[in-house]
Amino acid sequence: MNGNLVQQISFTWDPLLPDLLWVPSALVAMAILALSLRASVGLPAWKRGLLVGLRALAFALLAVILAGPSTLRTEGREVRDPYVVLIDGSRSMAVEDQEGTRSGAVARWLARHEGSFRTLAEEYDLRFFVAGDELAPLALDQAIPRDALSGSIPTNGQGTDLGAALFGLSDALGGTRPASVLLVSDGADRAALGRAFSDSGAEGVEQLSAGLKFPVSTWMVGDEDGPRDLAITNLTVPPFGFVRRPLSLQLEVTSRGLPQRTHVATLRSNGEVVATTELHFDEDGRSAVDFEVKPDEMGFHTYDVSIPTPEGDAIPANNQAEVTVKVIRDRTRILQVTSRPSWDVKFLRRLLKTDPNIDLVSFFILRNSERGGQLARMGNLSLIAFPYEELFTQDLEGFDLVIFQNFWFGSFTHYPDTEFVRNIRDYVSRGGAFLMIGGDNSFGEANYGSSPLAEVMPTQIPDAASITQPFRAVLSEAGQRHPVTRLVREGDRNLGRWEDLPLLHGWNPLGAPQEGGVVLATAGAGGPPIAAVRTAGKGRTMAFATDTTWRWAMAGTEGPGAGQDHALFWRNAIRWLIKDAEEKQVQLVLDRENYQLGDPMQVMVRVLREDYSPWANAQVVGRVALLGGGDATPIEGVTDADGQLTVLLPSTAQGTVVVEVDVPDVPAPFGHAEARASISDRQGEFLDARVRPGLLKALSEATGGKVLGGRDPDPRLAATGGGNSVLAVDRKVESLWNRWWLLVVLVLPLGAEWATRRRMGLP
Numbered sequence: 232m233n234g235n236l237v238q239q240i241s242f243t244w245d246p247l248l249p250d251l252l253w254v255p256s257a258l259v260a261m262a263i264l265a266l267s268l269r270a271s272v273g274l275p276a277w278k279r280g281l282l283v284g285l286r287a288l289a290f291a292l293l294a295v296i297l298a299g300p301s302t303l304r305t306e307g308r309e310v311r312d313p314y315v316v317l318i319d320g321s322r323s324m325a326v327e328d329q330e331g332t333r334s335g336a337v338a339r340w341l342a343r344h345e346g347s348f349r350t351l352a353e354e355y356d357l358r359f360f361v362a363g364d365e366l367a368p369l370a371l372d373q374a375i376p377r378d379a380l381s382g383s384i385p386t387n388g389q390g391t392d393l394g395a396a397l398f399g400l401s402d403a404l405g406g407t408r409p410a411s412v413l414l415v416s417d418g419a420d421r422a423a424l425g426r427a428f429s430d431s432g433a434e435g436v437e438q439l440s441a442g443l444k445f446p447v448s449t450w451m452v453g454d455e456d457g458p459r460d461l462a463i464t465n466l467t468v469p470p471f472g473f474v475r476r477p478l479s480l481q482l483e484v485t486s487r488g489l490p491q492r493t494h495v496a497t498l499r500s501n502g503e504v505v506a507t508t509e510l511h512f513d514e515d516g517r518s519a520v521d522f523e524v525k526p527d528e529m530g531f532h533t534y535d536v537s538i539p540t541p542e543g544d545a546i547p548a549n550n551q552a553e554v555t556v557k558v559i560r561d562r563t564r565i566l567q568v569t570s571r572p573s574w575d576v577k578f579l580r581r582l583l584k585t586d587p588n589i590d591l592v593s594f595f596i597l598r599n600s601e602r603g604g605q606l607a608r609m610g611n612l613s614l615i616a617f618p619y620e621e622l623f624t625q626d627l628e629g630f631d632l633v634i635f636q637n638f639w640f641g642s643f644t645h646y647p648d649t650e651f652v653r654n655i656r657d658y659v660s661r662g663g664a665f666l667m668i669g670g671d672n673s674f675g676e677a678n679y680g681s682s683p684l685a686e687v688m689p690t691q692i693p694d695a696a697s698i699t700q701p702f703r704a705v706l707s708e709a710g711q712r713h714p715v716t717r718l719v720r721e722g723d724r725n726l727g728r729w730e731d732l733p734l735l736h737g738w739n740p741l742g743a744p745q746e747g748g749v750v751l752a753t754a755g756a757g758g759p760p761i762a763a764v765r766t767a768g769k770g771r772t773m774a775f776a777t778d779t780t781w782r783w784a785m786a787g788t789e790g791p792g793a794g795q796d797h798a799l800f801w802r803n804a805i806r807w808l809i810k811d812a813e814e815k816q817v818q819l820v821l822d823r824e825n826y827q828l829g830d831p832m833q834v835m836v837r838v839l840r841e842d843y844s845p846w847a848n849a850q851v852v853g854r855v856a857l858l859g860g861g862d863a864t865p866i867e868g869v870t871d872a873d874g875q876l877t878v879l880l881p882s883t884a885q886g887t888v889v890v891e892v893d894v895p896d897v898p899a900p901f902g903h904a905e906a907r908a909s910i911s912d913r914q915g916e917f918l919d920a921r922v923r924p925g926l927l928k929a930l931s932e933a934t935g936g937k938v939l940g941g942r943d944p945d946p947r948l949a950a951t952g953g954g955n956s957v958l959a960v961d962r963k964v965e966s967l968w969n970r971w972w973l974l975v976v977l978v979l980p981l982g983a984e985w986a987t988r989r990r991m992g993l994p
Contacts, residue, residue: 245299245964256297260290278991285984292977300967312410314355314950315400316348319416320363321391326417326920327545328458333417336452340415340943347947355410355950362396362416366403392422393930397443409445412936413949417453418923425926433929440933448936448949449927457921458545459488464919466536466552471559472526478556480522482536486512487921489541498522499535510538526558531824531907533858533887546920548912555824555887555909563809564629566622567593569636570672576636578781579668582798589805592630623651627658631809637670637778639677653683660687660768664808669761670778671697674739689749689763689774691742699737702754704729704761710751712844715764715773715803718796732783732796735761739776747898749841764807766901771808816841817894819904826882828912834866836876836892836904845874846896853892855880858907866892885912 248256267286271279324334341348351357359369393416401408419425427435440447465483472478482496494510510518526532533555540547565583569576572595583591627633633655640651659665665687667673679685680692706729710716718728729752741760744750752762761776784797822833832855838846853866861884868876882888887909894902931938937949967973 241303243301243303243964245301245966247297247299247968260294264290274991281987282984285980285987289977289980289984292980296968296973296977302965302967304963304965311354311356313358313404313407314351315358315360315404315409315412316946317396317400317412317414317416318359318361318369319391319393319414320361320367321419323391323417323419323920324452326453326458328454328456333452336942337415340452343943344946347945351947351950358404358409360396360400360403362391362393366396366399368403391416391420391425393418393420394422394424394439397440397447411949411951412445412447413939413946414447414449414927414930415452416449416927417920418449418451418926419453419920420923420926424930425923428923428926428929433925433932436926436929437933440930443934445934446936446951447930447934448939449931450939450944450949451922451924451927453922455922455924457487459543460546460549460920461486461489461494461538461541461544462546462549462919463536463538463552464549466554468534468554468556471557472532473559476525478524478526478558480524480534480536480554482520482522482552484510484512484518484520484538485919486516486518489543491516492541494538494541496520496536496538498524499537500524500532505534529558529560530905531555532558533907533909553887553909553911555907557824560631560809562588562590563631563805564590565592565632565634565805566630567591567634567636568622568638569593569595570638570670571595573637573670573778574781575668575670575778578784578797579634579636579801582784582801586802620651623654627654627663628661630663632664632666632805633658634666634668635673636668637672639672649683652679656683656687659770659772662769662810664770664810665772666804666808667772667774668778669697669737669739669776673778674741674774674776676739680742687765687767687770687772688745689765689772690744690760693740693742695740697737697739701734701736702738702758702761703734704732704752704754705756705758706752707750707760709749709841710762713749713751713764713807714843715807716751716762716800717803718799728796733785735777735779735782737777737779741774741776747841766898771810773804773808775804815839815904816843816897816901817892817904819890819892819906821890821906821908824908826908826910828882828885828910830882830910832880832882832888832890832908834878834880834890834892834906836868836870836878838870838874838876838894838897845872846870846894847872847874849874849894849896851876851892851894853890855888855890857884858887858889866890882910885910 246253264283264287268279268283271282274282318337320334324337325332330336348357361367361369393414397412397414400412420428424436424439427439431438462485463482464485465481467481468478480498484494484496486494491512496508496510497504498506498508505524506522508520508522510520512518522534522536524534533553535551535553537551540550544550567580567583576595580591580593583589584593655663655665665684667679667688670676674680674692675695676697678694679688680694685692706716706726711722711726716729717725719725738754738759738761741763744760744763745765747767748763748765750760750763753759754761762774764771764773780797780800783800816839818837818839820835820837822835826832834855836851836853838849838851840846847870849870851866851868851870854863855866856863864880864883866878866880868878870876887907890906890908892904896902928938930936939945939948
């Protein structure tokens with residue numbers, strides 16, 4: 232019976248010499264024997280053999296004594312060896328292909344063999360485990376008959392990982408190694424063991440399972456022909472897409488065991504049908520199609536593809552797939568208007584025109600209405616007709632940035648400009664960007680200080696004439712950190728770079744900063760502002776009160792950025808104005824846009840101040856929730872010294888999740904950031920739920936187990952060993968090398984050799 236006190240005696244070795252001395256000792260013994268053989272030259276062969284043999288026998292007996300012969304006396308309790316029935320609890324076991332689900336077939340098998348299992352329980356420590364996401368023990372009375380008869384073997388494991396389950400058995404048994412394991416599975420393993428079999432066959436399984444020190448017998452459940460199934464096996468998108476540019480979604484579908492007919496796949500975005508296409512399958516049951524869409528705005532776009540479930544489809548869950556793609560701006564659309572050509576206009580236009588990421592629309596007015604007389608008042612005098620009514624009404628929203636470079640509406644018309652200027656103001660408030668560059672037709676010279684446009688400008692605009700004298704642009708304290716004026720990242724080097732810039736000539740007077748306005752540079756140290764920026768409503772504006780920055784682009788000027796600083800400065804300005812992602816005050820980044828259910832989501836929030844220095848200790852609050860509603864997971868924390876907060880969140884629900892964060896200290900809407908991701912419940916074994924008998928067979932052969940065949944095998948066939956072992960409570964080692972009789976045995980061959988040599992007259 233289990234628990235009887237027993238005593239076992241076994242023979243063991245306890246060497247008297249360290250391992251390193253065995254080889255040298257053997258070499259010394261061989262040398263002595265060789266010398267003995269050489270010293271007996273001239274004697275008859277039988278005498279030489281007798282002498283050398285006696286000495287060799289003595290060395291052999293000495294080696295046995297030095298090996299430390301001992302007896303191991305073990306006292307303990309007799310226990311039954313564990314016999315483990317390991318049942319696959321992954322989701323593929325819920326597939327219907329064998330008169331019901333595979334897990335149902337296991338439950339019925341358990342019920343039919345109740346008697347066999349109770350017999351095994353008398354001889355072994357019978358254990359049942361379900362291998363899902365974790366090893367879950369199942370008592371005998373739980374497995375039989377209740378769960379078995381009701382067919383309720385759990386199948387909620389996200390994926391099959393037989394290797395992890397087998398290697399975890401010893402820990403689940405409290406450190407005891409099982410004597411026998413019967414693995415009941417469909418073999419649909421896509422984890423390490425399955426990959427090893429796919430890559431290297433039985434040899435790969437043997438290498439991976441070498442650490443298992445117990446036999447694993449297997450019984451496969453499921454139909455080898457596989458379930459009848461229509462499955463979306465792959466839906467891929469590029470890493471990102473572009474606004475108003477074609478985006479390709481590649482769909483791959485397989486059909487197994489179903490009548491070959493045409494199916495229809497439907498693509499949806501935010502619940503609305505975007506496209507449909509027919510699926511035609513080849514001889515292998517495969518179909519591949521491409522969907523093409525054109526996202527019309529930046530941000531995260533989620534696309535869903537679904538196929539109606541045909542009759543007889545065993546796995547309807549794989550007939551739908553969802554992906555999320557981040558859509559970014561392809562090319563920045565900029566409208567540049569100026570009252571007349573100039574060096575400053577030429578250099579900025581050339582910079583914008585040669586940038587492949589910019590789509591530039593530029594207009595020049597060659598003569599103003601006063602200089603052109605009646606002819607100018609009768610028509611447009613730009614290089615092409617200036618469609619100002621369309622540009623500043625219906626077309627305005629199509630631009631990311633509007634630039635007035637030394638521009639005045641009176642340059643080409645006497646019609647009131649109030650409506651057009653008001654439209655630009657409203658365009659900025661709704662999220663547009665506006666840049667005004669100085670000159671004799673700009674700022675106060677053009678009376679913009681009394682126009683609706685003044686409401687969104689960074690500074691007040693006094694009604695004052697331009698100042699014509701050279702000056703050096705000097706960064707303000709905010710300008711030393713702001714991304715617009717960051718020619719190099721290091722603060723000291725950036726300040727030195729600005730000090731080396733060529734002088735500028737002339738500026739338009741600017742007034743005091745308006746609410747939210749930030750002065751970036753002044754005309755000389757402590758002088759009047761010449762560059763300022765502002766966040767106005769949902770948009771941004773910038774004032775740069777001189778038209779001589781072209782001097783920064785001239786070759787031959789001095790300084791480390793000679794000839795480059797003009798382009799760096801204006802590119803920085805444009806990126807900030809159009810709210811490039813890297814220039815937002817609150818930035819939210821996910822480590823990817825598509826997750827598998829259960830994968831951790833890494834959410835990184837970065838917060839910057841108005842001058843774009845890191846905002847340490849900023850309070851961040853937010854939430855993660857499924858698109859369309861549901862329970863939300865809160866996000867809360869404080870940024871570190873670098874203005875960053877990183878949070879790891881579980882992906883616990885399938886579908887599209889929206890991550891939102893708010894920083895209360897940053898004014899709306901710039902204190903808000905949002906991202907989106909798709910969480911899929913699609914598993915590899917659901918994409919291909921066919922059984923893998925070859926994998927199970929290889930596992931049994933590699934571990935010395937048996938392959939049980941048929942649909943109703945006897946579980947007793949997988950039992951190995953006697954069923955009992957001893958759980959030691961006391962062990963005692965007794966040495967034999969110090970016994971007197973063993974020393975006598977060692978002396979006998981030495982004495983016999985001495986006596987023989989004397990009789991032969993040898994020394």
